[in-house]
Amino acid sequence: MRSLFLMNILLTLVWAALTGKFDYGNFIFGFIISYAVLWIITRGTERAKYFSRVPKILIFIGFFVKELIKANIQVAYDVITPTNHMKPAIVGIPLDAETELEITLLANFITLTPGTLSMDVSDDKKTIYVHAMYVEDKQDFIDSIKNGFERKLLDILR
Amino acid sequence: MDSAVEKLPILFLCILLYIIVLAIPSVRKNGLRSKLSPLIPIGAFLFFLLGFDGNKQTAVLWSHDLLPTQLSFTIDGLGRLFALLITGIGSLIFIYANGYMKGAKYTQRLQSFLLLFMLAMLGVVLSDDLIMLFIFWELTSVSSFFLIGFKNEDEASRKSALQAISITGLGGLVMLGGFIILGEIAGTYAISEMHNPETIATITSHAWFTPMLIFILLGAFTKSAQFPFHFWLPGAMKAPTPVSAYLHSATMVKAGVYLLARFSPILGDTPVWTIALISFGGVTMIYAAFQALFRTDMKSILAYTTVSALGIMVFLLGMQSSDAIAAVSLFILVHALYKAAFFMLAGTIDHETGTRDISKLSGLKTAMMPLFVIGILAAWSNGGVPPSVGFLGKDLIYESTLAYPGLNYLLTGVSVGTNIMLFAAGLLVGWMPFRGKKISHKNLQLPAPSLWVPAAVLAVLGMLFGLFPSLINDSLINPVANSISGQPEDIHLKLWHGLNTVLYLSLLTMGLGFLTYLVIRPGAGMLGFIESAERFGPRRILHGISHGFIGLSDWITKILQNGKLRIYLLVILGFLVLILGYVVLAETTFTIDIDMLTNITIYEVIIVGILFISVFLTLFSGSRLAAVAAMGVVGYTLCIIFVFYSAPDLAMTQFTIDTLTVILFVLVLYRLPRFIRLDFSPRHILDGLVAIAVGALMTIISLEVLQRMPEREISDYYALNAYVLAKGKNVVNVILVDFRGADTMIEIVVLSIAAIGVYSLLKLRLRKNEKME
Amino acid sequence: MSINDYLYLIILPILSISVFLVFVRFIIGPGISDRVVALDLLITIGIGIMAIYAIVSDKASFLDIAMIFALIAFLGTIAFSYYLEKRRRDD
Amino acid sequence: MNTIILKTASKYLLPLLLLFSIFVLLRGHYLPGGGFVGGLIAAIAFVLHAFANGLPHTQRLMRIHPGFLMPFGLAISAVSGMFPMLLNQPFMTGVWKKDPVPVIGSLGSALFFDIGVYLVVIGASLTILFTISETR
Amino acid sequence: MTDFWIVLLSSAGALFILLAAIGILRMPDFYMRVSVTTKAATLGVGLILVASAFAFKNFSVTSRVLAILVFILLTAPVGAHMIGRAAYFIGVNLWSKTKMDDLKDKYDKKSHKLK
């Protein structure tokens, strides 16, 4: 119930943001519309805690931006220079993340980082397969993902 | 006071009512209704006999400003004679038919069609209005179609009916064209109003006179079975005999003659008329008479003699002299009397013996004495032997041919020749079956009176009028002649003219005719001879033409409707290119004022460049998916162009819809086979040329249009009122939902239908019994 | 040089060149999946162009088109992926 | 398709896009947008959902067959077009509420008309796309 | 100050996009093309969008930009994942120098289930 309510509030805010008007009428209207939309689409949403995560999120964003810039430079260098330094590989990484949301977020962050691309998640949700452009050593690569994105992400979500 | 002619509609209505009465189904085969049916023609006969003298009566009963036609009747000597023949012979035919059809199926049907036909015929001879006349004329064609095809399950009947309606139908339509030209030239569609000299002068001097006359003559000739259209009539003998007797002796075939007689005072005094009638009539009369001699079927002989007689009438009408007019006036009557008698005779013999083949018939005299007498009398009249009325007719014919300036020998020769053969043919029908030994037909008895009395009446009348010409001279024939010539005629019918050329010619005719009869031996051999001669006759030629035409139609249709979409589209587009190209080349200026145009930036060049490349990719890619994707890119570049040029709404919609279309394509594509890979072929060149032509035309036209100052009146109205009146700021949307909201309403209907269509196309599976509905 | 000139003369050409390069990939393929990625990228660059264009023409409504672009780019990619996964092997 | 990444994403995308579609619909009278684009966006939202979760799942979510949105939409549009006829004004004449409403602006028959368009577009597009997806 | 941010952000954005464009042309195999383009282009477009938010300095525009950003960040990786996966199914070849392929033979050919 509570998560639904929160979701509703969230959507109301999104509504207000979209319309760019913050008066009561608009909030009420947005609430009604979000309510209607949720009514249509909601099926089995799990509850989640929404508080106490803001600092962690901020840290995570910082980490992500760092990774993003680092990887981008590496890729850029390779793109611009005539020689190719890539050592691509598809690597299966065992997952600690369990829920669909966790896995999805992890996969997306991996993809958003240059040089890596989430190919697929096994049907038992135990392994994520990642295509990476720079794999010197398989285990090192797995560790970097597990200690980097996954750990930090799970910190926030759990 | 109402004149009799104004009562005609009542008569017509009565007949119509009785037709309906007959048409209502009946349980019994020969019910009371069909037994009483002769009363209708009898009543009508009395109406015409007693209600009118030979003086002309005309009445306009109904007219309308906007219709070129009016309901108007005229009755004069000509009309009255025909009306009397139609109803008089009709009465006898109905009596005869009651006997003939006894116990047969569909008697009522036959009678209702016969009555319908009578009604139509009366209409033809009594209408004063050209269009009315045509209406009844077509009605005679239609009703005779049903009568000729009466034995509809018999293939030959159907063929003859088709032949008859084809020829008379075509003639009728052409005649309608002639009528309309005539009516428009004359300024009136009322025949009686055309008779004054000024109108006649207007008509005959009009540039379209000759084609008009030819059209009308075609109508008359086809109906009256003139060479080369004659062959439908012998074919029509497939009909039951009462029908033949009625249609082909007295009435329908004479409709053409009637028409010529009717127009003779208006159109007759022209060279085309004379030449056409004399030549076609002449050829017909001698050709058909010759044909008649070689037949063995009685009805066939009669049919050909009828054609010949019609030829004589046309021929006489062509000559236009007083004698000729007198001759034709009399001959119409004479012919009707003996020919109807002959037909009934033939029918009765057929009815009793089961055959009409004169080579198989003989010795009927003993069993059927009254029929023999009828045969003799009819042949007498037919042969023009005194003192029959036929003799009077023949006399007049010879007198007129002898007097014809310039061609008197030729015409007289043709007439004599024809009459010789007709004489012989008359004997073949009226004499031959009765002479000799009674061979095959056992148990022959005299048939019921209804099967021979009507014929007897006619045969006797033929003799009676010959003996006492005064009976018909003033009351019937002279008024007819007046009508035909358009001025008072003075006819004195008499048997004895003294010893003159005409008499010698008559004697010669009879003598040679009898000789011919003796020489003729009808049988399979002669039939074979004439059939093989027919191979080069007009029937074969017209059949050849019609088959040729059907073949041509077949060819053209298969060429045009060849099933190939590409060809269809090429034809349509080729047509568009030709005519649009002509207009563009002829009427546009090809100037471009650069100042009116906006600048080109590099981005636009890139966008357009991408568009071009994508278009070529769709054109020439071997992969369907690549083609579809490139099509999507074309849409996207358009969308960018819309963005650049101030159409955000358009860009959004185009973009979404383009994508959805691509998705649809993609979803469908994986079920389809790959592109057919074809090597370059000449068809690509043709297609390419047409495509480039259309494209170039569109480019030229759009550049031309852009040279003109744009009109913004309506846009400005929208801009001014969008917010003030319609309360919206996005003018495009305001147009969509308000100014032109109706369009949008319809558009969502289109979308809904398309969705239903897609759903049904994919989901509906018919059960077996629903496949065709 | 005003900000608009900068965007117009520097940024837009860069984006245009990018469009051109990506379009080359779209043309040469070789596989259908390459074309899909190229198309996706083309539309993504389109979003950038829309945003720049919105600044240059001072019409924020072009950003709405950008939103639609983003939506469509995603939809297109998903649809092609769906197709590629389902179709027969022979195209 | 059998990927949890897309499934999860679609779960969040659907409400977002539906909201966006309504937003586009409502402001169409003032800025680019309107019933067409709005409807198409909503349809795309459902299509994406169907791609991710399979058609049956999406259809269960929608409760009714999308085809029935068409008569609904048509009815709304037709009624908003015919409503003025009750007031003895021509077909499709705009009828407006006196005071403007927040967000939407002036409330009038044109809006209802556009809502009808929106529904028909959703219904039609989804009918087409769903039918084709579920047919072999 | 605003202008500075606009120039900076838009230039960076344009460069990233250019990078993506070069990348998609130059990378030797499909998977690396995806790898390169998704992030670079997303980053680039995001930067340009932020630049436009600066340019308008208007709450409604800013919120719209945010909405688009969120949407792109949500969809771009999913799209990349989807097309990458699909390409693997249809057998788009890995670059010849690829070191290893853990996915090899892990898919069920018919059901596309992944072990």
Next chain:
Amino acid sequence: MIAHVVIWPILLPLVSAIVLMFFWNQSKVQRYITVAGHGISLLASFWLALRTYSGDIITLNSGSWPAPYGIVFVADALSGTLVLLASLAAFCVSLFSVVSIGTGRASFGFFPILQFLLMGLNGSFLAGDIFNLYVWFEVIIISSFVLITLGSERAQLEGAIKYVTMNLLASIIFLTGIAILYGLLGSLNLADLSVKIAQSDDKGLINTAAILLLVGFGIKSAIFPMYFWLPASYHTPPAAVSAIFGGLLTKVGVYALIRVFSLLFIDDPFIRSTFIVLAVSSMIIGAMGALVQQNIRKIFSFLIISHIGFMIAGLGMFSTLAVIGMVFYLFHDIIVKTNAFMISGLIFKLRGSFRLENLGGLYNRYPYLSIMFALAMFSLVGTPPLSGFWPKLFLLKASFNELNWWIIGGIIAASFLTLIAVIKIWLSVFWRKHPNYVEAKKRIVWYDLPKIQKFTILLPIAILTVVSLYIGLNAAKIVEICQLIAEQITQPSLYIDAVLSNPENQP
């Protein structure tokens, strides 16, 4: 006073269609609703037609936006009559299809789409705006696409490919013409365009638009050489569908030609002589096609092409007489062609085939039905005094006044060939003995039908036969209407004044 009456013939089918869509799967309920809906539309159309016969041109400004700014719906006598006839034909076809259309098609949208089709037809007849006309055309073509493929039989689909392609091409060409007109004159309202064209000296460019519209409408009205889609497809759907198609669809193209060209382009001699050439070719080529066909519905299909020629000839001459003949023929043709296709459907019900070689024996088995058929057929031929005769008479008169031999010859030849084609049907279907009667008997659906259904299927044929007889025998009344129409058509100022000076136009 606001002329709501103009819009009802459009709205009523729409409402019926919406209601029918709510009852999507309930084919039984649909049958009642559809007949009721068509009946009500017929009444409304009748009322509208009567109103137009007073000589008034009734206009309705949708959205209260004055012409030329808003979309205007206009009913003059021509539109009124066509709306009436379309509603009548649709009513008859719906009666016919209540029995003849099975549950399969009925539960997949047949009836709502029939309503949409009528809405499209009526809309086209009443549109006073050229883009609006385009949109109505789209309603018609998409409805017809769906109807022609409903059932997805092989023949239906093969025919539909051609039908769809050529109709879409026609739409695009039409749209191209509109683009040029708007680009030149900045208006879409027909009356306004008429005024503006009269003032313009850009005859060349205007003529390019005219040519495009001519080809666009020409494809839709199946004029030579643009008719190929028609014989390829009209014989493939259920008879009810063929009936409404054969009766009305090509006529909408003709109507569009009449309306648009009489207002905008008819003064141009090149356009008019083009019409005449096309008309005469259509008459002859169509009739020749009919002559060689072996399928009843294909015979009728080719006759449609031939007879469209008569109407186009009238447009090419464009005198009062010619227009009278043309519109009279149009009215006659709608009734008779609808009936002809329904009759062919009935023949199919009776004998299980559309092909001549498989048919026969109807005359002796059903004599009274046969007479009704014969009446319908002779009307088709134009045998006097039935309905087809009078318009030909006027056309012939008009062509004499134009001194145009080609048209006279064409009319005569085409009428004759029509006669032969119809006689051919009559001989083999009615007169000939059924060639394989015993075998056919197994397939006959007719005997299985309850009496009320037989009645329902015969009733529409009887209605149309009676109407056709009425037209023929009461020609004077019809000619009065046609005269009124001819006045309105040949004097565009009447139309223009009615549209542009409507008192409602002053806000």
Next chain:
Amino acid sequence: MEILLAITIGLLYAAGIFLILRRSMVRLIIGLILLGNGANLLIFLLGRISKGKPPIIPEDSKVFLDAYADPIPQALILTAIVISFGLQAYAIILVKRAYRVVKTDDIEEMITTDEI
């Protein structure tokens, strides 16, 4: 720019026509779509084009203060686009269905309904 667009229009028409003359049903539909695009662009161009002036009334005004692009062609094209979408969707499905039933994508093998 107008010249460029006019040539584009010509190209779209030409390409569309070339494609509808092919034997493949898929190409046929693509051709029709290109033709539709050409017609839309034609309306757009002939309604005159102008850069950067969308027909949207400024927020603080009741009427346009300066020049604006002609909104009518845009509305017409919007209508035409949506209609075309319906028709094209239908046509695409028709192709699919026809292929299932007739078992060919080749239009020239679909000639049975034209036979006498």
